[in-house]
Amino acid sequence: MLVLEYAISGLLFGATYSLVAIGFTLIFGVLNRFNIAHGATLMVAAFGGATISILFGGKDSYIILIAAFFSATLIGAIVGLIVRQIAFAPLKGGSELSPFVTSAAMALILEELFVNLTQSVSIYSMEVTEFPSPLENLVFFLGEIYIRGAYLVIFLMALIIMGILHWWLHHTKSGLAIRCVEENPTAAWLMGINGNRVEIIVFAVASAIAGAAGCLISVAYGTVTPFLGSNLLLVSFVVLVLAGIGSVRGAMICGLLVGIIETVTAGLISAQTKEAVLFIILFTVLLVKPQGIFATSATERD
Amino acid sequence: MAYYTALFEISGLNILLALSVFATLMVGQFSLAQVGFWSIGAFVTAILTTMHGMPLYSALIISSILCGFIGLLLGYPCLKIKGIYLTLATVAFAEVVRVFFNNLNYQIELGDRMIGPAGALGFRGVKVIAAWPEIYLVLFVIVLLFILLASSRLGMSINAVREDETAAAAVGINVTKIKVSMFMFGAAIAGAGGGLYASYSSYVLAENFSFHMALVSIFYVAVGGMYTFSGPIVGAVVLTLLPEVFRFAADYRMILYGVVVIIVVIVFPRGIVDEIRYRIEQRSLRHDTFSDNKTHNKNKKLPDEGIK
Numbered sequence: 358m359l360v361l362e363y364a365i366s367g368l369l370f371g372a373t374y375s376l377v378a379i380g381f382t383l384i385f386g387v388l389n390r391f392n393i394a395h396g397a398t399l400m401v402a403a404f405g406g407a408t409i410s411i412l413f414g415g416k417d418s419y420i421i422l423i424a425a426f427f428s429a430t431l432i433g434a435i436v437g438l439i440v441r442q443i444a445f446a447p448l449k450g451g452s453e454l455s456p457f458v459t460s461a462a463m464a465l466i467l468e469e470l471f472v473n474l475t476q477s478v479s480i481y482s483m484e485v486t487e488f489p490s491p492l493e494n495l496v497f498f499l500g501e502i503y504i505r506g507a508y509l510v511i512f513l514m515a516l517i518i519m520g521i522l523h524w525w526l527h528h529t530k531s532g533l534a535i536r537c538v539e540e541n542p543t544a545a546w547l548m549g550i551n552g553n554r555v556e557i558i559v560f561a562v563a564s565a566i567a568g569a570a571g572c573l574i575s576v577a578y579g580t581v582t583p584f585l586g587s588n589l590l591l592v593s594f595v596v597l598v599l600a601g602i603g604s605v606r607g608a609m610i611c612g613l614l615v616g617i618i619e620t621v622t623a624g625l626i627s628a629q630t631k632e633a634v635l636f637i638i639l640f641t642v643l644l645v646k647p648q649g650i651f652a653t654s655a656t657e658r659d
Numbered sequence: 660m661a662y663y664t665a666l667f668e669i670s671g672l673n674i675l676l677a678l679s680v681f682a683t684l685m686v687g688q689f690s691l692a693q694v695g696f697w698s699i700g701a702f703v704t705a706i707l708t709t710m711h712g713m714p715l716y717s718a719l720i721i722s723s724i725l726c727g728f729i730g731l732l733l734g735y736p737c738l739k740i741k742g743i744y745l746t747l748a749t750v751a752f753a754e755v756v757r758v759f760f761n762n763l764n765y766q767i768e769l770g771d772r773m774i775g776p777a778g779a780l781g782f783r784g785v786k787v788i789a790a791w792p793e794i795y796l797v798l799f800v801i802v803l804l805f806i807l808l809a810s811s812r813l814g815m816s817i818n819a820v821r822e823d824e825t826a827a828a829a830v831g832i833n834v835t836k837i838k839v840s841m842f843m844f845g846a847a848i849a850g851a852g853g854g855l856y857a858s859y860s861s862y863v864l865a866e867n868f869s870f871h872m873a874l875v876s877i878f879y880v881a882v883g884g885m886y887t888f889s890g891p892i893v894g895a896v897v898l899t900l901l902p903e904v905f906r907f908a909a910d911y912r913m914i915l916y917g918v919v920v921i922i923v924v925i926v927f928p929r930g931i932v933d934e935i936r937y938r939i940e941q942r943s944l945r946h947d948t949f950s951d952n953k954t955h956n957k958n959k960k961l962p963d964e965g966i967k
Binding site: 466 | 920
């Protein structure tokens with residue numbers, strides 16, 4: 358019974374991992390580069406949401422919570438565009454290492470900035486800043502199984518976001534353009550697709566999703582820290598490899614899977630082993646089936 | 660004075676880390692595992708010297724060999740995976756090592772206290788037996804190896820593998836052997852460097868050897884340059900001294916550090932050393948074209964883009 362409870366809360370929380378990994382994989386699909394600052398973008402957005410919630414008394418108002426969610430999404434998109442402008446745009450056609458380094462440096466800058474802000478701004482706390490939300494004490498019981506209300510809400514929100522994204526990628530013209538660039542950038546360019554515009558759209562959307570995920574995750578935790586993003590970045594690596602790099606649908610499912618694995622290991626064995634288990638899985642999948650479980654043709658190009 | 664000595668010593672340690680990243684990059688493998696080897700080297704050396712009374716150099720040699728061996732075990736299966744997948748596999752390795760040492764409890768009674776790695780609390784009270792002479796002696800040996808490598812047949816094969824694997828294989832170079840041995844070489848350097856770090860700093864904490872440190876180790880090579888071994892050396896020294904130069908910015912100095920890294924990578928895409936070398940050689944090339952002896956520039960070789 359306990360295992361089932363862990364599995365359900367893992368599944369519900371795993372939806373946020375899916376969101377983080379989807380953003381990461383979208384950017385990778387279009388640019389063929391890792392955006393190491395993706396985690397930091399998420400963290401900044403989460404702080405944005407927390408700030409609104411703290412300032413306007415989000416403890417018992419659902420409207421403030423919704424406002425915090427939307428502003429986190431917006432902040433995510435803005436930070437993502439800044440990251441793109443600084444770390445990716447000036448490096449067109451360079452080596453693979455350069456954007457890795459610049460985006461890692463962006464992540465470092467944003468993290469350090471918020472470490473300093475949490476020390477100097479009075480509404481933040483030094484180590485962990487609280488994210489007040491009315492969902493904190495909400496609890497459901499499914500038979501004997503205990504489900505946190507916050508988890509259920511973030512799961513539903515994540516599903517809605519993924520649904521919209523899926524519709525957008527498959528039923529709109531801009532979504533089609535993105536999938537074209539993912540598949541073959543040169544052919545997309547020949548078809549008159551503006552690669553630059555696609556890049557900007559992808560960065561904005563992926564980072565907005567990261568911002569939404571950041572808000573949902575910190576609502577579930579009830580806290581925000583400047584290092585929220587770097588931990589999630591490592592988890593999204595695992596999701597990415599399981600799913601096959603570049604596969605959005607795979608990332609959706611594998612995020613849930615990773616959530617379940619993580620929570621069940623943490624609950625049954627210990628919190629420390631959960632990371633080791635995740636990375637051993639990552640390693641094994643890379644060796645046995647490097648293209649991932651949900652490989653698409655787009656992932657085959659190097 | 661002690662301040663400058665400490666800077667000198669830390670620069671030496673960072674150069675070792677940068678060179679170990681560079682060794683794997685020499686064959687086009689982008690590895691974030693060096694931090695894991697660094698961690699293994701630090702713990703193994705600390706255990707050998709402090710708990711078993713072994714002299715520093717024998718402990719360093721054992722750590723290097725052990726790391727080289729683990730590098731072999733990791734390097735072989737990793738050859739199957741390429742590019743970004745390899746990088747992710749090395750991240751996984753470094754993380755597993757970190758979790759392992761974070762949970763390692765192996766203490767013996769020494770004198771009146773318990774000593775050894777104490778899980779998440781780390782290994783306190785490592786015997787301090789390394790300062791700048793030891794660090795720079797090891798560094799000297801490794802740089803010597805790189806110099807020998809650069810002028811040897813093996814070094815040429817390494818360059819060939821980096822530039823074009825298929826072409827290298829076609830002229831009879833054993834690409835697998837070269838890649839795995841460079842991976843082992845990098846691991847061994849990190850093992851020795853980690854050992855020196857432990858014997859220098861007296862305190863080893865697995866949490867310090869995190870993803871963050873792996874990123875910084877890549878910064879060294881990217882800022883310095885990755886075509887010759889002088890690049891990572893310059894990069895490591897510059898980035899070690901940078902936070903000290905920015906001391907006026909107090910808490911915000913790491914932000915300035917990040918800004919400088921971004922600017923350097925944008926302005927010098929090949930890294931400081933290689934970009935300057937490239938521009939000088941290109942200028943002399945252009946110069947030669949306009950002078951009379953046009954045959955002169957035929958033998959000139961330009962550094963290529965680096966890692967593709």
